[in-house]
Structures are given as C-alpha cells and as structure tokens.
Amino acid sequence: MVIVGQGAMGLLWYHHINQAIKNNKQASINKLSLLSSKQDKQTLDTYQFTPYQSKASFTGDIHYTLAADIACADVFLLCVKSYQTLTTIKQLANKTDKPALFILAHNGMGTFEQISKKVLSTHAFAALLTTHGSLKQAPLTIKHTGLGVSDFGFLHNNSKIITKEAYNQLIQLLNTALPEVNFQEKIAEKQWLKLAINCAINPITAIHNIPNGDVGKAIYREEITAIITEVCAVAHKEHIVLSSEQLLTKVYEVAKATATNCSSMRSDILAGRETEVDYINGYIHRLGKKHHVATPQNSLMWQQVKSLS
Numbered sequence: 001m002v003i004v005g006q007g008a009m010g011l012l013w014y015h016h017i018n019q020a021i022k023n024n025k026q027a028s029i030n031k032l033s034l035l036s037s038k039q040d041k042q043t044l045d046t047y048q049f050t051p052y053q054s055k056a057s058f059t060g061d062i063h064y065t066l067a068a069d070i071a072c073a074d075v076f077l078l079c080v081k082s083y084q085t086l087t088t089i090k091q092l093a094n095k096t097d098k099p100a101l102f103i104l105a106h107n108g109m110g111t112f113e114q115i116s117k118k119v120l121s122t123h124a125f126a127a128l129l130t131t132h133g134s135l136k137q138a139p140l141t142i143k144h145t146g147l148g149v150s151d152f153g154f155l156h157n158n159s160k161i162i163t164k165e166a167y168n169q170l171i172q173l174l175n176t177a178l179p180e181v182n183f184q185e186k187i188a189e190k191q192w193l194k195l196a197i198n199c200a201i202n203p204i205t206a207i208h209n210i211p212n213g214d215v216g217k218a219i220y221r222e223e224i225t226a227i228i229t230e231v232c233a234v235a236h237k238e239h240i241v242l243s244s245e246q247l248l249t250k251v252y253e254v255a256k257a258t259a260t261n262c263s264s265m266r267s268d269i270l271a272g273r274e275t276e277v278d279y280i281n282g283y284i285h286r287l288g289k290k291h292h293v294a295t296p297q298n299s300l301m302w303q304q305v306k307s308l309s
C-alpha cells in the first residue's frame with residue numbers, strides 16, 4: 001500500500017496503518033510506504049506524531065515510496081487536497097504495472113467525474129470519508145486533534161478489480177489501524193451529507209473569520225438555509241434524495257460539536273493557502289449550471305471565498 005501525501009491526513013493514516021502492521025501479524029499487506037511531494041529533498045526519514053489528547057509525542061520511521069513500490073502497489077490511499085487529486089492520479093496511473101485501488105480521501109466532490117475513461121478501465125476507485133481531525137504542526141509533525149469515524153465505499157469497481165477477499169483484508173486493516181471504518185454500500189449519500197455540511201460551515205467561517213460554533217448565530221440562518229436548499233435541489237438532479245430539514249439539523253449539530261474548531265477553509269485562508277472551495281460550493285455551482293438549477297447562494301459563497309485567496 002502507498003499512502004500519498006505527507007500532510008495531516010497522510011501521516012495520520014501512515015502512523016496507524018504502520019502500527020497495525022507491526023502489532024497485528026494477521027494484517028496481510030506486503031509493504032507500506034509514504035509518497036511525499038518533497039521526498040527527493042526531504043532529509044528526515046522520521047515523523048513526529050502526537051496521539052489524541054496526549055502530551056507525549058511519538059517518533060516513527062518513514063519508508064518513502066520507491067518507483068518499484070508504485071509499480072506493484074495494490075492500493076493508493078490519496079491523502080491530498082481535492083485540487084491535487086487529479087494530477088496525482090494521472091502521475092501514478094502511468095507508473096503502475098497492474099490494476100490498483102485508488103482511495104480518494106479528500107473533502108468536497110467532483111474529482112472522480114474528471115478521471116479519464118482510460119484510467120477507469122484499468123483501476124478501481126473508492127472514497128474514504130473521515131471525521132477524524134489531524135493538524136500539521138510542522139513538516140512531518142502532526143497531532144491527532146479529533147477522534148472520529150470513517151466511511152469507505154466503492155465509486156468504481158466494475159471489472160471487479162478488487163476481489164471480495166482483497167476488500168475484506170483492506171477493511172480489516174483499516175479498522176485495526178484507525179477504527180471505526182464502516183463499509184457503505186451507498187457512499188454517494190455519505191459524500192453528499194459531508195459536502196452539504198462543508199458547503200454551509202466552511203465558507204461562512206472563512207468569509208466572516210469565525211470559529212465553527214458561531215455558524216449557529218441567527219444572523220447566518222438565512223444564508224445557511226439557502227445554501228442547503230440549493231444543495232438538496234442539485235442533489236435531487238443527481239438522484240440523491242436529501243432532506244433539507246435533516247441537513248440543517250446536522251449542520252447545526254456539527255457546528256456545535258466542533259464549536260471551537262477553525263474550519264479547514266478558514267485555516268487555509270488565514271495561512272494564505274489555496275482552498276478546496278472549487279470542490280465544495282464550486283461543485284454545486286457547476287452542477288447547478290449542468291442541471292439548470294439556480295444556485296445563487298452557493299455561487300456567491302464560491303466567488304467570495306475565491307476573492308479572499
């Protein structure tokens with residue numbers, strides 16, 4: 001297995017899968033490696049990990065991915081940003097010697113639709129959604145900031161590239177590494193639920209420079225209701241049935257549960273990094289155009305966030 005990305009999520013999974021392999025003799029995986037965008041220049045071959053609510057940190061070894069590891073990998077876990085995903089898939093798909101499973105672990109939606117038919121004819125794709133929180137404190141140094149759960153589901157496995165046996169082993173490994181990882185027959189519904197939450201919380205917190213909890217304030221209610229109503233209308237055209245009342249309840253629940261959090265979009269703006277808004281409100285804007293559904297509030301959020309970065 002190759003974990004792609006030396007950031008907050010990549011190192012979180014790398015650490016836990018490595019530990020699972022070391023501690024669990026049954027974990028059937030040939031080799032785990034980490035593909036870093038900077039590995040040619042990186043002098044360190046260790047990482048620092050601070051477990052959830054711990055003061056002590058752990059130093060672990062990194063086995064960087066070699067060309068031969070890419071060629072024979074069965075699974076690529078892509079822990080890169082949504083806007084880095086397509087380029088990464090193109091780079092890797094050209095270097096593989098055999099069919100592999102690419103697991104997309106990014107926030108937002110819209111990358112899978114852009115994968116070429118050629119790549120889809122050779123490889124399988126899955127999505128991994130997580131509510132774990134991880135913070136990159138320095139290069140190769142992360143802290144597990146929130147315990148969560150993950151959902152895994154296939155986006156494309158038409159030619160049964162991933163056999164039932166390989167799938168069972170993978171789920172067992174992920175569940176041993178960082179439980180719980182639940183298999184979802186209908187992963188698209190889970191993706192839309194996460195997307196809706198991100199469409200509401202992320203731009204509001206980024207534009208107004210507020211923590212997640214402030215999203216619950218009455219002054220944002222009208223905007224949030226409009227965002228969610230549009231998300232439901234567009235989802236419907238994609239044959240996904242969502243209830244706007246249930247979604248609104250969920251948005252306020254998540255805002256409350258993560259009240260002191262700085263959302264990823266707000267953090268990106270504050271740090272001067274590119275945001276994932278093209279794959280969040282921008283995705284709703286694009287799908288709205290495609291289906292002739294008006295999405296003025298999501299389009300506005302998309303443009304406003306773009307103008308901040």
Ligand SMILES: NC(=O)C1=CN([C@@H]2O[C@H](COP(=O)(O)OP(=O)(O)OC[C@H]3O[C@@H](n4cnc5c(N)ncnc54)[C@H](OP(=O)(O)O)[C@@H]3O)[C@@H](O)[C@H]2O)C=CC1
Nearest residue numbers: 005006007008009035036037080081082088106107133134
């Ligand atoms: N952090 C969190 O708590 C959570 C994050 N997510 C989602 O997970 C995704 C990843 O987030 P996060 O880990 O925080 O992001 P980071 O920016 O911390 O990590 C992404 C890493 O991937 C590297 N990278 C990009 N392209 C490649 C490539 N082709 N080969 C090797 N490495 C590459 C980047 O390098 P470089 O710096 O050179 O660009 C960067 O180090 C995002 O979509 C995010 O929204 C979801 C839930 C929680």
Ligand SMILES: CC(C)(CO)C(=O)C(=O)O
Nearest residue numbers: 201258261262263264265
């Ligand atoms: C759920 C939420 C809003 C938590 O901060 C998130 O996913 C993000 O910040 O991207």
